[in-house]
Amino acid sequence: MFSLLFLLLLCLIFPLLIFFHRHGTTKNLPPGPKGLPIIGNLHQLDISKLYLQLSEFSKIYGPIFSLQLGFRQAIVVSSGEIAKEVLKNKGDVFSNRPMLYSQQKLTYNGSEMVFAPYGEVWRELRKICVFHIFSSKRVSYYSCIRKIEVKKMIKKISEHASCSSNINLSELLISLSSTIICRIAFGKSYEDEGHERSRFHGLLHEFQALLAEFFVADYIPYMGWIDKVRGLHGRVDRCFNEFDEFYQEIIDQHLDPNREHGDEDVIVDVLLKLKKQNVSSIDLTFDHIKGVLVDMLVAATDTTSATSVWTLTALIKNPRVMNKLQEEIRSIGVIKETLRLYLPAPLLVPRESSENCTINGYNIPANTILYVNAWAIQRDSDIWKNSEEFYPERFLENSISFLGQNFELIPFGAGHRICPGLSMAVASIELILANLLYSFDWKLPHGLVKEDIDTEMLTGITQHKKNPLYLVAKSSM
Template sequence: MFLSMQHLLFPLISFPIILLLLIPFKWLSSSSETKRNLPPSPPRLPIIGNLHQLGSVPHVSLRDLARKYGPVMMLHLGSVPMLVVTSAKAAQEILKTHDLVFSNRPKLKIPDQLNYGSKDIGFAPYGEYWRQIKSISVIHLLSRRRVNSFRQVRERETIRLIELIEKSGGLVVDLSEKLVKLTNNVISEVALGRTSDDYKFRDLLVRFQTLLGVVSVGTYVPWLSWVDWLRGLDSRTNTLRRELNEFYDAIIEEHVAKRKLGDGGNDQDHDLVDILLDVQKENASNFTFGKDTIKAIVSDVFSGGTDTTSSSIEWAMSELIRHPHTMKRLQQEVTEVAKGKPMITEDDIEDMPYLKAVLKETLRLHIPLPLLVPHEAMDDVNVMGYDLKKGTQVMINGWAIGRDPSIWEDAEEFKPERFLNNNVDFKGFHYELLPFGSGRRGCPGIQFAVSINELVLANLVYKYDFALPNGQKVEELDMSDLVGLVVRKKEPLMVVATARF
């Protein structure tokens, strides 16, 4: 009894003593903080800081906070300082002026678990390992030469899409589902050597992207990790990780078995998995390039190439249907360039400035990743006159920048014409348009994604007129989104397609 009372009394007695000891430390810490010029920051709650202010749609919540506290503001997610940037000028300082300083990625709980300890390109910490796997992926999959070599794959899958729509015979078509299938087939062929009609795998990819966009409380307040368990987040992550692991293991084993039988084909026939297995063999003594690295890179290619690409075409078609005059102008352009050919080719697209303007405007309003993948400062640095400590995370709100009324006239309106006499592009050199990020950690797959977007969109509007089912008016089209790492339409795009010729 005495022992138990002692255990109860000790914390009560020791807590005031500890508090008294901490007060001078806190005072000194606060004093040193005042010497630094810190960004404005909204008030924060004990323990969780500003986590509650992220809301259910973080890019919108952060834009609203920025309207009050400025385009460069500091949040505290638990004890983690997070600089939130919502201006093109500040984004340029992060991604260009101080590109090297901010080239690291913070270690985030869910991405780390789903990407085999952050062994993928997107979330790997900055360093030699990241440089090597990025170089491998760019050279063997994403270089201009390799992207051009996949032209027949893109054209074949586009023809298949057109044929599927034709077979609908004027009935309602789930265009969203067919676009996901198209992009998944393109990625499957170049990464795995075959197309995939595996609906289960597509479901895995959707769940993967959704979970990557979920804020884990345990990432920012480790001792509150039980909240993630209570939300079912841990269970969902573990289940998905196991299912993805089984899928990738089967793919790798299939490739290894073919190679043992001498059926690996020549170098030109090698897909990404073959190439990664070759690299692994060459680096047998390098323990960092193991089976998990292969799975992480393949996962990156699928998640980055499927959902982001299909959602961009889906949003573009939705906006064109909502704006019949824009659709008509685009159809006129592609028809004039095609000159009666049965299909638009990639050579034709170079003469379609309005098509390119439509895609730029789509990416401005519907940026695939509204909050770019977070960066982390590797050293103390000054940004826009504010002093940031090493370890500060940075979140760039590309969605808010793309809708900034100080940059864009009629910022909320879909007006592709704004890009006809405007050299702003999305390749990472214009910070008012950042759908693929910029700098060292910018997306290396820009050309791969854009080549699919342009070809598919050009052929869809060339071959068909589109209407909404059941006499629905275009202004009634549901444009609400489903938030994850990638923002997709909440409701699938259901259309009735009528052949134009």
Template sequence: MEYFLLFLLLVLPILLSVIRSKRRRKPGNLPPGPAGLPLIGIFHQVVATPLHEYFCQLSKEYGPLMYLKLGSRPVLVATSSRTAEEILKTQDLAFCSRPAMLSLRKLSYEGFDIAFAPYSEYWREMRKVCVLHLLSATRVRSFRPIREDEASRLVQQLSELAARAETINMNEHITFFTSTIISRVAFGKRYEHGSGESKAFYQIIREFQGMMSGFFFTDYFPWLGWLDKVLGKIDELERVYKKWDLFYQELLDEHLRPDRPKSMDGDVVDILLQLRKDGSFDLPLNHIKAVLMNVYFASTDTIATTVIWALTALIKNPSALKKKEDIDTDISPGLTMHKKNPLFLVAKKFV
């Protein structure tokens, strides 16, 4: 009897889904794309090949705009700059709201951040906060000493390691570099590389990233959503959420103390708390926490990934690297990117 009930739980939702899909009329104006298999779409192909390589192969057959299915979720893929511009600029109102994925909803406090909030009056208000108070030209210039200090520290570290002919994990160093800048700018705190506090902090960062990019049945196979609970994925998501919620709350409490460090004056948390105190914007504490999630992760991951890919592309193209070595480009006082700069020496050694 137990096995029969388990069989019904597994098979009945699938049969119902097949019946519903057959009853639906497929729109006739969709872009071309691979047909995929019933229920799972092209999942079996996506997991077998790196995603960017797979889409590159598909674009040669179906063109720069493709329609495909990942489980029950329809996906539109743009593979050319012109098509991407049309979607992100010309038709931005139609595409600006992101899909409500399970982990994104939870970790963004149900979409009360900026990156994952649906287009609405709330999103427009939070964008105004960013443009006028967090990312204005004056504010960005005020953080320049922090950027220069961390860049100098990074160059010094890489120079010393390269001089000792040690193997260098560029991903680790670049990620630490970007995350430290954002930590100082946003939180007014600096974690020393290799310290116990630093290791604990980067451990919860990895857990957060794992949840954000993790697979949940609920997102692609709603009829199998109960498996997320059975497999412990919901509990793991809740655990990571509570860790970060506690981290944000401790930051807010530190900034509200009268004896807080001077480094916290004028950072992102301080600005948001001041706006809340002044009544300039309606900013409940959970909304501030959601924005802090964007400020940290949207900056750290994207910048580090871009730099690593740029280094990788230079390494794989020695002629371009050679041309780059011969160009003097000032990035800040005291830091000049030329052929004697340790970053280029390390990039060449990294080959």
């Protein structure tokens, strides 16, 4: 009995000793909210509105502040100037990713670009994607797919417009985005296949939910059993196995010499060809191919549909801008302003420092998680005049772009790990919006006013509009 009590006491004390040892060795950390032993600030954070909460903390503790997430140190950056320091000037130090359970498991241990550790494998995969998938030539090559699918969407809307019925634009644009990406990546669409469509969208929804889920083991390793009790490990395993089966089916179909050819030279074909030619500096495996397909399916579908919905939400709430846009104001200004106010990922994908460094006079230890609160930066009233107002014309008066050079506007990130699919995403968004606004005049459903259109967001890595956007279309032709 004495031995059992001694072991129990040791199990309680040992983590505390580790905690206080780790967090008593770094001096001059950025200020931050006071936390509790072991859990740190975890109990103070609301995952569903984290970007808003961190923005409020920045008003108290400044544009760079620290958080203690269990046994892990984190800093939060909420100014363009410091974002430039961590993403560009010290880009090599902050180019790694924290190893989080669900992200690693669902992306084949980071065998892709978004969550892969910073190193040779990531560099090679990024090079493959930049030169063979997201090049201007390849983006242009896939333009026919985008045009065909957008034309189909316009036809569907026209049918609704003829009887003035309400249109669920959120559902329509998510469907369109996933169809475009599936045709570009896999050479087929799942939107008209009944059971397959349901299976596909169910998998995609669960995948996105798990990426945003909180796992205790990521921050307090010895308490990881809580995740198993909550059933999270089982959910991750099921989702991974089903998606792996899905991707393997795609690969097997494209390796079959007798298959019926649809869209030629889609992304899976490009990757399989590179694997066969063995021209990469790494051993390109099927896990790498599946990992890149994960990035394409999840990241591209989410950002395109979310941005399109937020743009139309902003326009319907701002009739003045809608009218000017339909009189041929530059659409890119509207897209920039949407990405400024309603960026799909308010917190950029977290990074992790690879060594000790100094930021803004503060000591930042190695293995510190970095959160860049792009939402706070892009609504900073010191940078943006009337920062809460949707005013696209502001971009007619300056040359600020979202290409990673202007750190007051970073919806796609910046530095080494800027989103490589930026050009493909923007090409789809521009085409979708141009057609929707050219072909139809948009009105609110009967009895609603613009103040009734909410801007609440769903929880997740990508922030979708919480409540579907219903509008009424009237043909402008």
